[in-house]
Amino acid sequence: MNERSTSSTTLNVVTTRYRCTACGNLTRFDVVETTSVRSFHHYTVGGDLSVEEPEVIARTIESVTCRWCGHGRGVEVISESA
Numbered sequence: 001m002n003e004r005s006t007s008s009t010t011l012n013v014v015t016t017r018y019r020c021t022a023c024g025n026l027t028r029f030d031v032v033e034t035t036s037v038r039s040f041h042h043y044t045v046g047g048d049l050s051v052e053e054p055e056v057i058a059r060t061i062e063s064v065t066c067r068w069c070g071h072g073r074g075v076e077v078i079s080e081s082a
């Protein structure tokens with residue numbers, strides 16, 4: 001088996017961690033985010049598309065929900081400057 005990770009959307013994600021103060025959860029969250037990506041769409045004459053140079057120009061966290069509590073009322077952001 002080849003365990004190499006394929007080049008699936010590797011975003012330049014700033015390390016944002018969350019903590020649920022209700023249950024202490026640090027690892028399981030449903031995160032809804034909106035990402036705006038500008039990319040170069042390169043078509044061949046035949047109409048085949050290859051998308052190149054994707055660049056995240058905006059990223060908005062819509063909501064963060066604790067998987068264990070089922071709500072995000074106790075979730076807070078842990079800001080790490082590492």
Ligand SMILES: [Zn+2]
Binds near residue numbers: 020074
């Ligand atoms: Zn929780």
